[in-house]
Amino acid sequence: MSFLLYARRLFSLDTLDTRFTASSWTSPTANGSEKPSRIDPANSVPGLDVQDGLSKRRPVESTGKANTQPSKWATPEYFLYYVVIGLAIPWMFKSVCDVSLPSHPNYSKYKHLLSPGWIPGRKVDNSDQQYSGFRDNLPYLILLLIFHPLLRRLYEKLYPVGQQDGSTSAKVSQTPQHLQADVRVDRRVRFDVGFACIYLLALHGASSLKVFVILYINYALAKRLPQSYVPLATWVFNIGILFANEFCKGYPYAEVARFLPLTDGKADQSWGSLLDSYGGLLPRWEIMFNITVLRLISFNLDYHWSLNRSGGSPIEKKQLDQSDLSERNRVDLPAKAHDYAFRNYFAYVLYSPLYLTGPILTFNDYISQLRYTPRSISRERTILYAIRFLISLLTMEIMIHFLYAVAISKSQPAWEVYTPFQLSMLGYFNLHHIWLKLLLPWRFFRLWALLDGIDPPENMVRCMSDNYSTLAFWRGWHRSFNRWIVRYIYIPLGGSGGPATHGKWGKVQAVVNMLAVFTFVALWHDIQLRLLIWGWLITLFVLPEVLAGYVFPKRKWQSNPDAYRRICGVGAVGNILMMMAANLVGFAVGLDGLKDLLRGIIGSYSGKFFKVTFFLLGLFSAKEKIGLVFLATACVALFTGAQVMFELREHELRHGIKLKC
Numbered sequence: 001m002s003f004l005l006y007a008r009r010l011f012s013l014d015t016l017d018t019r020f021t022a023s024s025w026t027s028p029t030a031n032g033s034e035k036p037s038r039i040d041p042a043n044s045v046p047g048l049d050v051q052d053g054l055s056k057r058r059p060v061e062s063t064g065k066a067n068t069q070p071s072k073w074a075t076p077e078y079f080l081y082y083v084v085i086g087l088a089i090p091w092m093f094k095s096v097c098d099v100s101l102p103s104h105p106n107y108s109k110y111k112h113l114l115s116p117g118w119i120p121g122r123k124v125d126n127s128d129q130q131y132s133g134f135r136d137n138l139p140y141l142i143l144l145l146i147f148h149p150l151l152r153r154l155y156e157k158l159y160p161v162g163q164q165d166g167s168t169s170a171k172v173s174q175t176p177q178h179l180q181a182d183v184r185v186d187r188r189v190r191f192d193v194g195f196a197c198i199y200l201l202a203l204h205g206a207s208s209l210k211v212f213v214i215l216y217i218n219y220a221l222a223k224r225l226p227q228s229y230v231p232l233a234t235w236v237f238n239i240g241i242l243f244a245n246e247f248c249k250g251y252p253y254a255e256v257a258r259f260l261p262l263t264d265g266k267a268d269q270s271w272g273s274l275l276d277s278y279g280g281l282l283p284r285w286e287i288m289f290n291i292t293v294l295r296l297i298s299f300n301l302d303y304h305w306s307l308n309r310s311g312g313s314p315i316e317k318k319q320l321d322q323s324d325l326s327e328r329n330r331v332d333l334p335a336k337a338h339d340y341a342f343r344n345y346f347a348y349v350l351y352s353p354l355y356l357t358g359p360i361l362t363f364n365d366y367i368s369q370l371r372y373t374p375r376s377i378s379r380e381r382t383i384l385y386a387i388r389f390l391i392s393l394l395t396m397e398i399m400i401h402f403l404y405a406v407a408i409s410k411s412q413p414a415w416e417v418y419t420p421f422q423l424s425m426l427g428y429f430n431l432h433h434i435w436l437k438l439l440l441p442w443r444f445f446r447l448w449a450l451l452d453g454i455d456p457p458e459n460m461v462r463c464m465s466d467n468y469s470t471l472a473f474w475r476g477w478h479r480s481f482n483r484w485i486v487r488y489i490y491i492p493l494g495g496s497g498g499p500a501t502h503g504k505w506g507k508v509q510a511v512v513n514m515l516a517v518f519t520f521v522a523l524w525h526d527i528q529l530r531l532l533i534w535g536w537l538i539t540l541f542v543l544p545e546v547l548a549g550y551v552f553p554k555r556k557w558q559s560n561p562d563a564y565r566r567i568c569g570v571g572a573v574g575n576i577l578m579m580m581a582a583n584l585v586g587f588a589v590g591l592d593g594l595k596d597l598l599r600g601i602i603g604s605y606s607g608k609f610f611k612v613t614f615f616l617l618g619l620f621s622a623k624e625k626i627g628l629v630f631l632a633t634a635c636v637a638l639f640t641g642a643q644v645m646f647e648l649r650e651h652e653l654r655h656g657i658k659l660k661c
Helices: 002-010 076-099 107-113 130-137 140-159 169-173 178-224 228-248 253-258 266-275 288-307 314-318 327-333 342-349 363-371 379-402 403-408 418-451 470-476 479-493 504-526 529-551 563-586 590-603 612-618 622-655
Strands: none
Touching: 002 076, 002 379, 076 418, 076 622, 107 403, 107 622, 130 418, 140 178, 140 418, 178 228, 178 288, 178 342, 178 363, 178 529, 228 288, 228 403, 228 504, 253 266, 288 363, 288 479, 288 504, 327 363, 342 363, 379 418, 403 418, 418 563, 470 479, 470 529, 479 504, 504 529, 529 563, 563 622
């Protein structure tokens, strides 16, 4: 395989996640995902049949060439876009590099946030606490990633299938396939439970007991309450846990001891303090518990819905091959009744590779993958995925060694010394840092799961800069969380209204449901006002896109697709600006920081207090013309980028791939 073909294979959607290039409704055998797809020079996009016959992949959705436009990559219009992009990207990097030099006037205000780096002559901006925790512990995590799968293989060699119940290998080979699968589930769960206990004790020390208590209470709600009460009780309990964890600061034992009716209060406090001193590697367990809450809800609701099914096993009724289920069937079809046992629940909730950050796997999918290893997992794909992770890690390392955007924003510098372009790029690279600091842990822990024989969803579908739609952005950002929300919140609330409420009322219901969804998402991330503002801003910024769909319906522009594409490009510019503003508020500089940035970008030459209202309405004085010229130039550049994004998705559609993001 030549270098170019290998690079295409490395950066293909199929390498990232076979879910992107195969239908979720058809089985892996029908999709051809049980074998690695091979690259054919004339046909290099996953989703197409290949000439060597090893893999015939079905398209995600048969769109047909009649619904797509001819390629525009070689047109004069797009050659102009290439020139704009070729000039803009180096300039963007240079602008932040310049303000990150020791010679810059603001350097002294943030140099204390920089650390010695491994690139000669450069310090490293490791000031983001969330990412520094991952970066500083990465060597130990890599050892764990290697040790855990090897230990499992040793366990499986010492205790092969059938040994737990005393049967011989000969007898096991004659056992029906589904019984062997049950034995495999039992063997994997035994290992997962044992390793999870050790892993949790190492992470949280004595606080592990608090996690175990919460797990038991949640399980008891699902099993002991009347089933009609289970969904409401599950939501109230788990949302209550989010608030309680935050306000009680993880329930320190010293504080708990004060409320116990024992005689010697000082002695009570001393044993509490002693337990608190054994906090493990991550004493603040409550910070990482939010992801666990999602698994608690998943188990309870999957179990509740399994009891509402009548008429026998859906797998038997549909005559499905349990070893060859589609991804949709793995998620939707309930596990066997005996699978909803406490030991399986414990192993699922505390599954070590996905415990800290995810990606999120539903309980039904987890049990299905324990029973039969997904055919999408192969050595070649896993190696390529590991290389993708290393490339992303190197990208982040280069960025934090040369672009000190995070340290600058944390130091509250004198914004007036920056040009409008430099200010906008500081905000832009702050967002890219957020994207990479989330992508790297998600991909690392997904890689660990792949090595362990579990295939969770990929969380990041596209690069942050390859998004123009607010709705599509949230389908592709933290994708496993998005799928969890759709399954457990959005659809139960009514989704977009269903067939009975099509039209404007369906859209109104969809927006109301989206407001409820993003309120939960904001509270789930952290109980802070700025995140609530972020959630409500996201919902507000969805409205223009929904309204534009009514004013400019695609079906009315079928005779003039180029004009429609350019109209969409104008809307995309607004979407991109609003998404950047909302995410800067929620995850970077906050509302006050955003106001300072906007005032610097638009009003930096006027000396006047710039209000957000003026920014939205476009009412600028004559003294603000320079800022206005920059804003107009930025909008042209964003329009150019949006046109390239449109053509990328059209290119995917021409090859049968529709990601909806």
